[in-house]
Structure formats: structure tokens, C-alpha cells
Amino acid sequence: MSRYEQQRSFLKSNFSEFKNIKTDKMKGIPQPPSVKSFNSSSKIIDLPKVREDIVKKQNIYECIKERRSTRFYKDESMSLEELSYLLWATQGITDTNKAGLTLRTVPCSGATHSFETYLFIMQVEGIQKGVYRYLPVEHKLLFMFELDGIDQKIDEITLEQPFVPNFAKKAAVLFVWSTIPYRSEWKFDITAHKKILIDIGHVCQNLYLASESVGSGTCAIGIYDQRMIDELLELDGDEEFAIYLAAVGKKLE
Template sequence: MDKISQNRDFFKADFEILKQIKTDKQKGLPAPPLQKGYDSNSDLIELPTVSKDILVKNNVLDCINDRRSVRKYSNEKISLSQLSYLLWSTQGIQTVRDEFSALRTVPSAGCTHPFETYLIINNVDNLKCGVYRYLPLEHKLLFIKTLANIDDKIDKATPNQPFVQGFVSKSAVVFAWSCIPYRSEHKFSIAAHKKILIDIGHVCQNLYISSESLDCGTCAIGIYDQNIIDNMLDLDGENEFIIYMACLGKKL
């Protein structure tokens, strides 16, 4: 079977295979935590309470109809309240079921939610430029590090854009979603990976719709340098790696 045929087969439902496999969950092995840990001495930033008062468009029909991929941004800053809403919209926790699972604002197969949200902040009010991670349990930001020459680093991590070269570094914030595959593999074994790819689509679409409700523009990024972005965010590239990206800013 050639590579294209193999990849096409990956698209297809094949969950009968789970009947032949004893998953780690069935073996009684502990599930991974629903959020990565962090040093208790870390620099945490409180995020404002999410409120519908910041919405520019309240009609979901208008948001869906007006949604487009936007690659040109103004120099206007994104507010911390707006960023708080966007983070809640894409990975916010509504109900904690136990230490291993929680209901969120996006669906996920088996409630596994195998993603972490990293932010490369370039133009957000009251935040210094650099790398952050969203902590959905606390609804806070974890500051990771500053980035010298941040525009150049973003451009190198997102090369070969087919429509507008270098547009990602002109945005206010880059969302970089990492995947921790074992969160899903624990429950679904070798059937996990198709589910993970479906799930990340839900996350990015929520960003598009919530972005439009603020009259901001966003653009999903499927072309990026895997090694550069993983290294930039201090990910090992095996047990955690970037699976999808999107940038966002105020529309021109």
C-alpha cells in the first residue's frame, strides 16, 4: 500500500480494533492529569472574569456568516479581558469531574482533552512580549519566558505562508496548541490519534467564532516548522508537541 492510501485509511473509522486491545485504562493504569503541572513559585497572571459585556457581535449567525481567515492586522492591542474570553472559549473548564477529566467549552472524545494552550504574546495590553501557557483549572496565565527578536522568531517558526508572507508576526497573539497524546491513548490506545485530530479542529473553530464576536481577525496556521516551534516552547517533541497554531489580532 502506498503512502497516500495509508493516509486515506487513517481517515476512516476503525474503532472495532479497540475490541482486540486492552487499553491502559482497562489495565487499571493511572490516567494522566488533565493539566500539566508547574512550579508553585511561577509567575502567574490573573485573567479577568469572562463577561458577555465585551462582545461586539452578540448574534452567532452573524459571527458564523462573517467569519473569514484574516491575515492583516492593525497595531491596536488586544485587551486582557478579550484574551481571557478567547482562552475560555477554546479550552475553558466548566465543570471538573475528577482530577483526570473536566467538561470544557469544546467537545473531546471520551472527555480526554489532550491539549495545552501556549501563547506567544506580541501586542496584548498589560502583558510583556513572550511565551505563556494557559492554566484552565485556575483560569490564569503562566509566564514562561521573554523572547528576544520575537518577530524574527515567529517568522522562522511559520515559514512559507502561501498567501501573505510574514503575517503571523504582525498579529497580537499566536495560539500554539500542543498535544499530549497519552491523555487520549490511555483510553483509546491506537485509535486515539484520529480522535485527537478531530478534537483540535473543534478548538480552532471556537477561536474563529469567538474572535469574530470581538470583531477581531484570526487565521489558522497549518504550515509551521515543527522543530523550531517545539524548541521555542520547550517541548520534547515526543510526549508533547505542537499540533496546530492560529494567530489573532485587531482587524485593519
């Protein structure tokens, strides 16, 4: 049992220890940017405005009750309107408070929002296959690059899935969330990391429910090749790295 003790301790609240720490915020160190910058000359795709009528199943009780991890998908494209809605539901900005912190569709410890959203797009109407990043402030997509053999790359990244091998490459879109830990560490120091894991759970659950509401299915993926995906997305693996994945596609009837 001793080998579990350190990880079990991580699961517990350590607020009493945090009270004795002077955080970077308390030291007057400037807050890190809440979103990554981008080159204005990059290829930017406008996303449709999110509208309520995109939702097919508006009964939240039904969405919660019928939500399942979905690993089998139709060979059918997702609409750009649906993708816009899913991005808004998971990281969309709904307001900004007096302190300039973004308020989003998901709860987050101290509004630190340490996540960035990357997309491996295989089947979205009007969008070429490739790798993209979501720009939450602008509600737009930034095209990063084409990826030869994108389905094979996804397969390599998500090997050893225990229930349905190779399912992720058959999805319409693979969501990849990275974390930039210092956004949370700046405010919460050593207590940040538990909060980050809790917060990414909020994000993915919103994706599950939003997908269910538009006739799509989601399956979260916690088994992936960390080094490969970080290198592919050009993340340094320290100051930013992938933390969670989720495949999304149209549900089989």
C-alpha cells in the same frame, strides 16, 4: 494512488479493531494528569473574569457567516479581557463531572483533553511581550520567558505561508496548541490519534468564532517548523509536541 492508501485508511473509523484491544485504562493503569503541573513560584498573571458584555457581536448567525481567515491586522493591542475570553472559549473549564473529568467549552473525545495552550504575546494591554502558558483550571497565565526578537522568531517558525507571507508576526497573539497524546492513548489506544486531530479542529473553530464576536480575526496555521517550535517551547517532540497554530489580531475595518 497507492501512496495515499495508508493516510486514507487513517481517516476511516477503526472501531472494530479497537474493540479487540485492551487499553491502558482497562489494564488499571492510572490516568495521566489532565493538565500540566507548574511551579507555584512562577510568575502568574490573573485573567479577568469572563463576562458576556465583552462580546460585541452576539448574533451567532452573523459570526458564522462573517468568519474569515484573517491575515491582515491593525497595529492595535488586544485587551486582557478579550484574551481572557478567547482562552476561555477555546479551553475554558465550565464544570467537572462525577468522574472528575473536566467539561470544557469545546467537545473532546472521552473528555481526555490532550491539549496545552501556549501564547506568543506581542500586543496585549498590560502584558509584557513574551511566551506564556494558559492554566485552564485556575484561568490564569503562566509567564514562561521573554523572547528577544519575538516577531522574527514567529517569522522563522511560520515560514512559507502560501497566501500572505510573514503575516503571523503582525498579529497581537499567536496561539500554539500542543498535544500530550498519552492523555488520549490511555483511553483510546491506536484510535486516539484521529480523535486528537478532530478535537483540535473543534478548539480552533471556537477561536475563529470567539474572535469574530469581539472584532478580532484569526487565521489557523498548519505550516510551521515542528522542530523549531518544539525546542523553543521546551517540548520533547514525542510525549508533547505542537500540533496547530493560530494568529489573532484586531481586524482591519
